[in-house]
Amino acid sequence: MRFELAQANDLAIIVAIYNQAVPTRLATADTEPVSVASRKEWFAAFTPDHYPIWKIMLDDEIVGWVSLEAFYGRPAYGKTAEISIYIAATKQHHGIGKAAIQFVESQVKQLGITTILAFIFAHNLPSQGLFKHFGFEPWAHLPDVAIMDGNDYSLDILGKKY
Template sequence: MNVGDKMAEFEFADHKDLPRIVEIYNQAIPGRLATADTEPITVASREKWFQEFNHDHYPIWVIKVNHQIVGWISLEAFYGRPAYGKTAEISIYFANDYHHHGLGQQALQFVEAQLPKLKINTIVAFIFSHNIPSQGLFKKNGFAKWAHLPDVAVMDDKLYSVDILGKKY
């Protein structure tokens, strides 16, 4: 799928978007690049997770091209303690047909523009060390490797490392 010069549109996710969010997430599982889940998840299993997002501080947005949801991006609480309230963990997922079309760049730029009103000044991203495209996207946007967790994930009887990339705003 070639999105050409299309600009992505970003909207707060609505509960009716949850099935598509889960569908896109599940597309990432077999590639072993973007998530440590090893089996598809269900919409029901994501209900509580979805309800924890709010527009004022830790939102989830859908990413649309031609009015169709092609991805999503979220900011979640980091470590769940009050002292980390100005830090968020970022996640970005795209439907398989929409990888490598510049949408990740648009998504990061969009999120960065939202940070002042969300009162967030630090973003962290947990990215598999072997996920070269995501590592490149974040580093190109000023994220630095703040930590390396060697061989912490096991998928298909193989060990995988995770890097924590971060950026202060």
């Protein structure tokens, strides 16, 4: 397994992997699949030197991606990043998420990141457990802030200082 900076020509696969998560109601608040066109601006905001997006490669196949994004878009939060990890449905539960967090943790110092936040639905117990395994702690609980399919969902913010 290896991690490589994602390139613009990887966006279609990145979007396809993301869209696999939409119907599960576990990892995203998007309720409909997103298009490649709608994600171009989002993708362009990543920078390899501070807020990167990496593709996760297994052999020659992209099996997931992990990113660090700006938190809240204000200069004072410049050393804080929001982490996202999406793994292809057929490759989940094979240790890729753990490898992704270990990789990101090996990169934070050179990126100038001192705090990582993970926004995880309270009912997403596998992701909650994954991040807690790496020392992320609950920093906030936002009760019933998302409505999907007529159901209320709570969001937890887990954080870790480096």
